[in-house]
C-alpha cells in the first residue's frame with residue numbers, strides 16, 4: 001500500500017507563513033493498493049491529489065463535518081468522466097447522498113452532484129467493505145454526531161485511520177483491539193493536554209492519549225493528524241519534539257509512506 005498524506009489540518013484550512021511545513025489543507029489521505037485508489041476523507045487536501053491513473057476510485061468519508069468534505073465540490077475527480085464510489089454512514093436519518101447534498105446544493109453551493117460529469121455512486125457503510133484486494137473494516141468513533149474509524153488491509157499490511165476521535169476508557173480499549181498490531185495508526189491529536197481540559201466533548205484527542213493507545217495496540221508506527229488550525233509550525237514542532245519515540249510523528253502534507 002502506498003499512502004499519500006494530502007491534508008492534515010482539522011476543523012478549517014489554514015494558509016500563509018507559519019503553516020507551510022505541516023500544511024494547511026484539511027483531512028484527506030490517498031491509499032493506492034493494487035487497482036484501487038482509496039481516499040480517506042475528502043477535505044481540501046483532495047485538491048492536491050496526484051493522478052491515480054486508471055485505478056478504481058473510492059472515497060471513504062468518516063463523517064460529513066465540513067473539514068472532511070470541503071475538497072469535493074472543486075475536486076478534479078468530480079470533473080472527470082469516471083465512476084466514483086462514495087461511502088458514508090447514514091447519520092441522523094440522512095444517507096450519504098443526502099448528507100453531501102447539504103453542502104452541494106444552493107444556497108451553499110451553486111450546483112448539485114448530478115451536474116458534474118463524473119458518476120458518483122453513493123453507498124452506506126456496513127461493517128466491512130471489499131474494494132478489490134483491499135478489505136475495509138470499520139469501528140464507530142466517539143465524536144459529536146458520530147464518525148467512522150477505518151482499517152484498510154491489503155496483502156498482510158494494514159493501516160487504521162482514527163480521526164475525529166475523542167478518547168474514553170471504553171473506546172480506548174475497543175480501538176486498541178481494532179488497531180492491534182497495525183502497521184500504521186493515524187490518530188487525532190488536535191489538542192495539547194491543557195487545551196483538552198477546556199475542549200472536552202468536542203470530539204478530539206491528545207498526543208498523550210495517542211501514545212498510550214499506541215503502546216497498548218502494538219501498532220508499529222503512529223502519525224498524529226487533524227492538527228488544530230491555531231497550531232502553527234512552531235507549535236507543532238514543539239509538540240512533535242516532545243514525542244521521544246522514533247516510531248511516532250506528526251503527519252505533514254505531501255508525506256508518502258509505503259507499507
Ligand SMILES: [Zn+2]
Nearest residue numbers: 010011067164
Ligand atoms: Zn474534523
Ligand SMILES: [Zn+2]
Nearest residue numbers: 063065143164
Ligand atoms: Zn468532526
